Amino acid sequence: MATPCLRSRADRVIDAAIARAFAAPYNPWRQLGALTSLALAITVASGIVAYALYDTSISGAYQSGLRLQNDPSYFGVLLRGLHRYGADAFMLLMILHLLREFLRSHYRGPRWYSWLSGVPLIWLGWLAGLTGLWLLWDSRALHSVMATAEWLQALPLVDEGLVRNFLASGALNDRFFSLVMFLHIGVPLFLIGGLWAHLQRIHLPAVWPRRAAGVGLLLTLGVVSLLAPAQSLGMADPHFVPKAISLDWFFQLPHVLTDSLSGAGTWAVAGGLTLLCASLPWLDRGRRKPAPARVELIHCNGCSRCAADCPFGAIRMVPRTDGGMHAQQAAVDDELCVACGICVGACPSSTPFRRIEDLVSGIELPEQPIGRLRQTLREVLKSRAPGSMVLVCRCRHSPGGSQAPDPSMLSIEVECLGMLPPSFLDFALRQGLAGAVLAGCEGGNCEFRLGDRWTLDRIAGRRAPRLRRNVARERIISLARQDDEASIRNAVDELLRHPMHDQPGDAR
Amino acid sequence: MPESGTRPLPFPARVALQCLVLGGFAAFIGVFSAKPAYPLRGENDAIVKLSFTHAAQLQHPCRERNAEELKKLAPNMRTQLDCPRQRAVVRFEMEMDGKPAYRLELPPGGLRKDGPATVYRRAMVAAGTHRIAARLSDKPSGEFNHSKEAVVDLKPGQVLLVDFIPAEGGFIFTKE
Ligand code: HEM
Ligand code: SF4
Ligand code: SF4
Numbered sequence: 269m270a271t272p273c274l275r276s277r278a279d280r281v282i283d284a285a286i287a288r289a290f291a292a293p294y295n296p297w298r299q300l301g302a303l304t305s306l307a308l309a310i311t312v313a314s315g316i317v318a319y320a321l322y323d324t325s326i327s328g329a330y331q332s333g334l335r336l337q338n339d340p341s342y343f344g345v346l347l348r349g350l351h352r353y354g355a356d357a358f359m360l361l362m363i364l365h366l367l368r369e370f371l372r373s374h375y376r377g378p379r380w381y382s383w384l385s386g387v388p389l390i391w392l393g394w395l396a397g398l399t400g401l402w403l404l405w406d407s408r409a410l411h412s413v414m415a416t417a418e419w420l421q422a423l424p425l426v427d428e429g430l431v432r433n434f435l436a437s438g439a440l441n442d443r444f445f446s447l448v449m450f451l452h453i454g455v456p457l458f459l460i461g462g463l464w465a466h467l468q469r470i471h472l473p474a475v476w477p478r479r480a481a482g483v484g485l486l487l488t489l490g491v492v493s494l495l496a497p498a499q500s501l502g503m504a505d506p507h508f509v510p511k512a513i514s515l516d517w518f519f520q521l522p523h524v525l526t527d528s529l530s531g532a533g534t535w536a537v538a539g540g541l542t543l544l545c546a547s548l549p550w551l552d553r554g555r556r557k558p559a560p561a562r563v564e565l566i567h568c569n570g571c572s573r574c575a576a577d578c579p580f581g582a583i584r585m586v587p588r589t590d591g592g593m594h595a596q597q598a599a600v601d602d603e604l605c606v607a608c609g610i611c612v613g614a615c616p617s618s619t620p621f622r623r624i625e626d627l628v629s630g631i632e633l634p635e636q637p638i639g640r641l642r643q644t645l646r647e648v649l650k651s652r653a654p655g656s657m658v659l660v661c662r663c664r665h666s667p668g669g670s671q672a673p674d675p676s677m678l679s680i681e682v683e684c685l686g687m688l689p690p691s692f693l694d695f696a697l698r699q700g701l702a703g704a705v706l707a708g709c710e711g712g713n714c715e716f717r718l719g720d721r722w723t724l725d726r727i728a729g730r731r732a733p734r735l736r737r738n739v740a741r742e743r744i745i746s747l748a749r750q751d752d753e754a755s756i757r758n759a760v761d762e763l764l765r766h767p768m769h770d771q772p773g774d775a776r
Numbered sequence: 777m778p779e780s781g782t783r784p785l786p787f788p789a790r791v792a793l794q795c796l797v798l799g800g801f802a803a804f805i806g807v808f809s810a811k812p813a814y815p816l817r818g819e820n821d822a823i824v825k826l827s828f829t830h831a832a833q834l835q836h837p838c839r840e841r842n843a844e845e846l847k848k849l850a851p852n853m854r855t856q857l858d859c860p861r862q863r864a865v866v867r868f869e870m871e872m873d874g875k876p877a878y879r880l881e882l883p884p885g886g887l888r889k890d891g892p893a894t895v896y897r898r899a900m901v902a903a904g905t906h907r908i909a910a911r912l913s914d915k916p917s918g919e920f921n922h923s924k925e926a927v928v929d930l931k932p933g934q935v936l937l938v939d940f941i942p943a944e945g946g947f948i949f950t951k952e
Contacts (some may be wrong), residue, residue, distance in 0.1 A: 288785050297799070411816070421896070428894040435937055436950065453903045496806040507935045507952045509823050512813040520804075524814060527895035679929045694836060709847045 270445075279371035281498045283713060292711035292748065294480050298714065299631075300365035302477040306485055307361050309392075312456060313353035314338045314347055321347075322403070324449050325442050329405040333500040349493020352516075355397045357489060359518040372715070376605050377557050378469070378580060380549035385466040387546045392459040397519040399452040402595070403445075408520075410434065411502035411513055415523035422531025437506055469604060471581040472718065511541065558683075559634040560605035563598045565589075567617040568630035570596035571734055576610035578718040580604050583611060583631075594625060598631055608716035609687030613726070615637065616733055618689035621643070633683065641680060645696060648678050654700030655767050658760045661688055663708030665715035677760055684708070686719030690735035693744055703743040703763030706757055710748035720748075779813040779921060822903040822930035824872075825892070827895050828940035831892040832864040832914035861890035867920070870938070872906055903932040910938060920947045 284299045296303060321344075366386065369375070375383035396615045398416070417431040434440060467473040476482065483552030493630070501514060515523065520550045525534040561582070567697075573585040575598060583606035585596045593645060598611075612618055617630035620642040627639035660677045663685050678701065684689050685708040693704050706723065714720040725731035733743075744761045784790050817823065838859040846854050863884035870878040879896065885891035911923035924947035928936055939948045 274812075286797060291784050291789055341927055353805050353809060356809045357801075359803075360805060418896075427829075428827075428896045429892075431896050432829065435825060435827055437952075452952075484798060488798050490940050492802045492806045498809070507950070508938070509816050509933050509935055511817060511819065511933065512815045514810040515814045516810065517808040695855075 271375075274372045275373065280301075282371075283710075285571065287710065290537050293415055293478050294484075296477075296484070297364075297368065297711060299474060299477045299481060300361055300368055301401075302474045303481065303485055304358060304361040304365050305475050305676055306477055306482050307354055307453035307489075308459070308463075310350055310454075310489065312460075314354060315456075318347055318351055319453075321707060322444070324383075326405065326440060326443055326445055329403055330500065333404040333406065337497055337499050343501060345497045346490065346493050348498045349633055350489055350664070351400075352498035353489045353492045355400060356516065357485065357519045358393060359397065360554075360589050362390065366390075366545075373554060375549040376552070376554045378582070381469050382466065383549055384546055385462070385468075387542060389459060389462050389466060390545075391542070392455055392462055393584075394456040394519060396452065396459060397696055399448050399455065401516055402448050402518060403452060404500050405445075406500040407502045407508075407510055408500075408513055408515065410506065411509075412520055412523060414518075415526055419522065419526045419531045419534055422535055422731050434640050435506055446584040454760060464636065468718070468743065471582055472581050488575060523547060527531070558601040558607040561600045561609070561611050562632050562634055563600060563631050564617075565592070565597060567615075567628055568594075569616070570594035570598070571616060572596065572598070574598050574616040574631050575614065577610050577614040577722050578605075579608065579610060579719070579755050580606055582606075599633070607633055607683060608719065609634075609636065609683040610716060610719050610722060612638055613684075613689050613722070613736055614733065615689070619691035619733075620689075620695040621691060629689075632685070636683065641682075641692065642695070645692075645699060647676070649699050650703070652700075655702045656764070657764045659693075659696045659704040660756060660760065661685065661700050661704065661706050663715070665709065667672035672759075674678045684714065684716045685723045686714075686716065688723070688735055693727070694736050694739045697743055702767065703745065703760075705745045705747055705754075705756055705763070707747040707752075707760045787932050810840065817900055817933065820903050820932050821900040822876075822913060823935045824895045824899050824901055824938065825935055826878065826895060826899075826907075826938045828938075829892045830866055830896040830914060830940055830942070832866045833916060834859065835862040835864045836891075838858045861888055863890055863893075864914060864916040865895040865918075867918055868909050869920075871909045872901065874907070901930065903930050903934070905929045908936075908938070908949065910921075910940075912940060912947070924949070 282295050283295070287295055290296065292298075299683055307380045318336070321336065323329060333348075336348045340346055369383065369386075374549055387726055400410065402413055403499045414431060414434050417434065420426045421428050425683055433444065439609060467475070474668070477485070483567045499563055517519075522534050522538060525537060551700065569586065570588065572585045575585050582601050584599050584601065586599045588597050590597070600611075612633060617628075618638050620627060620638075628644045632638060645659075655678055657678050660679045660680065662681050664681050678696075688696050688706070696704055709720055709721075709725075710717055712718055724746065726733060727735045727741070729735060729737065729748075743763065745763065747755055785793060787852065794813060803859075819837040827902050838857045841849075845858075848857075865884070866882040868878060868880045868882060869876065877899070880895060882893035883889065884893050884897050901919070905927060907925070907927050911920040913920045913922075915921055920945055922940070922942075927948055928949060928951060930936055930951065934951055935950075937950045941948060
């Protein structure tokens with residue numbers, strides 16, 4: 269079992285605290301990516317409506333903002349609030365999403381792509397929001413435009429004249445406004461394109477949160493919109509600087525840096541952080557990469573279940589190369605495979621009931637051959653009375669507590685619970701084990717995204733390979749948290765206390 | 777199949793914790809969307825912004841090429857006058873209430889040093905009446921050939937813009 273590093277411990281502490289409030293499928297910490305895209309969608313949708321009500325001339329822009337915030341029907345207030353706070357929530361959720369993936373080291377191995385493609389989304393999201401604040405053309409917008417110009421002027425090729433466009437009342441024109449409007453619409457389009465690219469290596473990405481979680485976000489934003497209506501400040505006046513200005517810190521923090529550090533300093537901080545973030549997959553590679561899954565052609569019948577279940581789209585079905593009677597075969601792209609073993613659990617050839625001496629599946633993790641699992645089971649059971657032992661299958665990635673050797677537990681460890689073919693449970697019970705305890709990541713918290721879902725679906729008979737219908741389901745206890753040694757102990761005792769009704773007779 | 781896992785808290789405590797999480801999220805957004813306010817100046821400060829962009833005179837006067845020099849040039853380049861494009865440095869000085877505020881030498885912009893010199897500075901001053909004197913040289917000799925002096929009264933928060941536009945008569949001080 270991997271000893272958890274400080275970061276993954278932090279992730280677990282946060283997750284566990286939130287799990288106390290939200291049942292597994294609704295835990296927002298486990299769907300931050302999806303909540304981020306929902307916040308983006310809320311912002312875009314409210315923005316489209318607001319655009320219809322917005323006047324893009326210099327004099328009209330400020331009035332447009334006021335009209336919405338003073339709308340007696342509160343429609344404008346809500347609309348402005350959803351747009352503004354939706355954007356703020358987007359930034360916050362995106363940073364939390366990044367934080368969670370960072371805590372879980374999800375930039376290592378094949379995940380470098382998802383991580384790296386996320387980095388430009390931060391800049392795009394930030395720019396989209398910043399230009400939105402400019403469109404209000406109040407004193408905050410003017411300050412922001414000037415501060416941004418001062419920041420840009422620190423770049424070698426941008427001349428110091430940029431800021432001149434905003435210094436005098438008459439200097440500004442409607443062309444500038446059209447440019448800002450163009451950016452404010454164009455950048456989010458790039459953002460959506462970037463999001464598409466971000467999800468390219470994720471099979472069945474959870475783009476939208478669970479409905480209850482989504483409604484929760486929408487309601488929360490609605491409540492903030494009404495309790496703290498988003499408001500314009502005084503009209504932009506190049507010849508007056510207010511004593512203090514209210515900033516949207518989610519977008520305008522760099523202005524404060526520019527003020528206190530200089531433009532070059534802000535570039536150093538922002539550029540440095542971006543570079544650090546982008547190069548993290550190469551700075552911290554972690555332990556050596558585990559060997560990717562390998563297709564064993566003679567055992568592959570081309571059923572494509574592995575391809576359907578692989579969480580990272582690492583398996584493609586290709587035309588048969590060995591002249592076998594099946595039309596297709598599985599092919600693993602080593603660059604995409606994180607070695608989770610979920611494909612092994614999906615393969616019909618993984619069943620331990622096969623009569624071959626050395627069990628080999630159609631697809632295998634070279635470091636954890638499935639045959640070894642059957643071997644262990646057989647050997648242990650040779651010396652044990654039926655009903656005196658429980659199979660405890662643990663996921664290697666949900667670090668557990670200390671685990672003393674225990675004669676009543678037959679402990680096995682897999683990369684992911686999704687690696688355990690359901691037929692193994694059937695096999696274990698028929699071999700005389702009193703039951704099985706599955707201990708892994710809690711719903712929605714699977715290290716490999718889909719392992720928990722496929723495991724439960726296969727056992728419930730909703731997804732192939734299905735657990736045989738008449739296997740006693742009450743003999744299988746799924747424990748979400750495997751670090752909970754006491755619960756595992758209880759579950760094992762429970763299974764041992766109540767012997768099975770129909771004893772497995774013939775299996776041995 | 778029996779399932780277990782983190783047991784959520786009992787009903788009232790769970791709802792309270794949910795409210796705490798969502799409320800905390802809402803409060804975080806609501807607050808940092810506008811607060812804390814960022815101070816831009818002191819109670820009694822006014823602002824002086826200096827900004828102009830100006831192309832100085834050419835650094836070297838045009839001169840006639842002699843016959844030998846002309847011969848060395850490609851036929852299509854043989855013009856009588858040789859006018860190096862490099863411009864002079866703009867010298868700028870400003871005094872406020874008799875004390876020097878800026879003393880700048882602004883090199884011409886552009887890769888060939890043939891573009892305008894540009895400057896942007898901003899500074900806080902105490903609100904009230906100030907005598908401001910600005911002078912500028914755009915000649916190769918560095919001799920000041922433009923100047924303006926004025927007494928301005930600045931209210932707290934008011935921005936005085938010191939600009940230089942020769943077509944509009946040289947220095948321009950604007951306050952509104
Ligand atoms: C526009 C902002 C973003 C949105 C809407 C977004 C959304 C998503 C979604 C929906 C997923 C799939 C989740 C799943 O089904 O398991 C995902 C995965 C991922 N995101 Fe983002 N993301 C954003 C920005 C970022 C950023 C800034 C980073 C970090 C630099 C990042 C890193 C990752 C990683 C590493 C994964 C893969 C997780 C895994 O392999 O298990 N994302 N993102
Ligand atoms: S080990 Fe996991 S990532 Fe690799 S091919 Fe199998 S299911 Fe896909
Ligand atoms: S699940 Fe097994 S048999 Fe089916 S395609 Fe994949 S490797 Fe071949």
